[in-house]
Amino acid sequence: MSEAEKIRVLLAKPGLDGHDRGVKVVALAIRNAGMEVIYMGRHKTPKEIVEAAIQEDANVVGLSNLSGSYRELFPKVVRLLKKNGLENVKVIGGGIILDEDIPALEKLGIKIFPVGSRTDEIIKHIRKSASN
Amino acid sequence: MSDLVDRALQGDRLSLAKLITLVESDPIEGRKVISTISPLTGKAHIIGLTGSPGAGKSSLINGLISELRHRKKKIGVIAIDPTSPFSGGAFLGDRIRMASASLDKGVFVRSMGSRGRLGGVSRATSDVIKLFDACGKDIILVETAGAGQLDVEISKIVDTVMVMTTPEGGDDIQIAKAGIMEIGDIFIVNKADFGDADSRVYEINMMIHSLSGRDLSWTPQVIKTVAISNIGVEDLCDLIEKHYHFLRETHLLFERRRQRKKSELLDTFKEVVVEHTIRHMNKDGRFDMLVEKVLNNKLDIYSAVNQLIGVLKRKRSEF
Numbered sequence: 136m137s138e139a140e141k142i143r144v145l146l147a148k149p150g151l152d153g154h155d156r157g158v159k160v161v162a163l164a165i166r167n168a169g170m171e172v173i174y175m176g177r178h179k180t181p182k183e184i185v186e187a188a189i190q191e192d193a194n195v196v197g198l199s200n201l202s203g204s205y206r207e208l209f210p211k212v213v214r215l216l217k218k219n220g221l222e223n224v225k226v227i228g229g230g231i232i233l234d235e236d237i238p239a240l241e242k243l244g245i246k247i248f249p250v251g252s253r254t255d256e257i258i259k260h261i262r263k264s265a266s267n
Numbered sequence: 268m269s270d271l272v273d274r275a276l277q278g279d280r281l282s283l284a285k286l287i288t289l290v291e292s293d294p295i296e297g298r299k300v301i302s303t304i305s306p307l308t309g310k311a312h313i314i315g316l317t318g319s320p321g322a323g324k325s326s327l328i329n330g331l332i333s334e335l336r337h338r339k340k341k342i343g344v345i346a347i348d349p350t351s352p353f354s355g356g357a358f359l360g361d362r363i364r365m366a367s368a369s370l371d372k373g374v375f376v377r378s379m380g381s382r383g384r385l386g387g388v389s390r391a392t393s394d395v396i397k398l399f400d401a402c403g404k405d406i407i408l409v410e411t412a413g414a415g416q417l418d419v420e421i422s423k424i425v426d427t428v429m430v431m432t433t434p435e436g437g438d439d440i441q442i443a444k445a446g447i448m449e450i451g452d453i454f455i456v457n458k459a460d461f462g463d464a465d466s467r468v469y470e471i472n473m474m475i476h477s478l479s480g481r482d483l484s485w486t487p488q489v490i491k492t493v494a495i496s497n498i499g500v501e502d503l504c505d506l507i508e509k510h511y512h513f514l515r516e517t518h519l520l521f522e523r524r525r526q527r528k529k530s531e532l533l534d535t536f537k538e539v540v541v542e543h544t545i546r547h548m549n550k551d552g553r554f555d556m557l558v559e560k561v562l563n564n565k566l567d568i569y570s571a572v573n574q575l576i577g578v579l580k581r582k583r584s585e586f
Contacts, residue, residue, distance in 0.1 A: 140288065140292040140293070141292065141355075141380070143288075162358060163358065165356065166351065166354065166356040166357060166358045167351075167354050167356060168354065168356060169351075169354045169355040169356045170356050171350075171356065171357045171359060171378075171380050172356070172357070172358055172359065173359045173360075173362060173378045174358065174359070174360050174362075174363060175362055175363060176362075176363035176366075182370055183366075183369045183370060186369060186370055187362060187369070187376075189280050189281050189284055190280060190284055190375055190376055190377055191284065191362075191377065191378060192281075192284035192285055192287065192288045219281070220281055221281070
């Protein structure tokens with residue numbers, strides 16, 4: 136097996152939201168695509184997520200939220216990543232994200248994969264963004 | 268690279284994380300890093316925790332982190348999970364149980380895939396231990412991937428070996444089997460609130476008193492825990508400290524580390540020699556040609572090895 140640098144993806148669910156079926160499906164898809172996925176689980180604060188991204192040297196941070204609190208929490212993660220010198224870390228988001236909110240989130244650099252997204256599209260995006 | 272090392276040694280966590288990635292993914296640069304920091308190693312107490320999948324290893328580490336932080340120890344954790352032999356990917360899920368100190372700067376948790384190595388640890392595990400050690404961690408906890416009966420590799424890289432089992436993990440016959448049940452300095456019966464934990468403790472003690480073939484100046488101890496409720500964790504920490512004290516008082520620590528360096532030297536030698544020879548022979552496809560010859564019975568396997576040694580002798584100046 137290649138010893139080359141593997142893409143490492145940190146997945147977490149920020150906020151008070153227990154719906155983790157979707158993020159687990161994405162985690163398995165990332166594993167099956169030959170990457171290393173670190174799954175942090177539910178009820179994480181942006182600070183905890185960013186601290187884990189530091190320690191795990193993640194290339195990509197994936198956030199899942201189905202409770203509407205993504206409006207506050209996703210941008211907060213991006214701000215904290217920058218503050219901690221992780222501006223190169225790419226951020227993706229998924230879950231129930233309203234169409235009208237997507238442009239503002241993508242403007243912050245968060246690529247959004249709302250409900251119904253295909254896992255192969257997510258994988259393709261991770262591969263592309265991690266190599267940049 | 269030396270910038271990264273300096274910053275990591277001064278306590279910058281992102282630099283330490285980058286160095287771990289380097290030793291994991293780039294053997295040549297990684298070895299340079301390890302050469303630089305090696306003089307600073309040898310101070311930490313290195314503890315391994317192994318046991319079957321789902322025994323409760325990560326949950327126990329979570330409890331140990333809290334208790335050891337209470338005792339003012341700086342901690343590095345290496346949590347290994349299996350890499351897929353099919354896709355090369357890995358689902359690293361140990362961190363999910365280790366939430367107790369997620370914002371504590373005195374704790375550094377790194378998840379690692381086994382990346383093709385058998386035995387519950389990865390190739391780079393010893394190097395990451397050295398990085399943590401050099402960066403001033405007092406205690407380094409290594410959690411293996413879920414282990415089976417023959418997964419004894421962990422005992423070759425740590426000072427204190429903890430083997431975890433559960434009351435539901437089979438009968439006394441399983442305990443009597445060789446391999447993983449022979450390596451523990453401390454045996455932990457987790458989920459002690461389920462099933463007949465006392466019988467399991469009794470059976471392990473029976474097994475311990477019939478052990479042979481290893482140094483038994485320390486009699487392995489058995490302890491019951493309920494990791495998710497933090498029951499038994501304080502006593503376990505006392506036991507860990509007692510074992511470390513014993514190792515140091517009896518100079519057994521030095522002896523164990525001597526054995527460890529010996530096997531590490533041999534393993535690394537094999538790895539570098541093979542890597543170097545194969546890289547050289549792959550340039551013009553000669554390795555594949557050698558395989559063909561062996562396949563077609565034009566050359567036996569030992570003569571083929573002699574040819575590889577010949578290449579090594581001629582190319583030794585390149586090391």
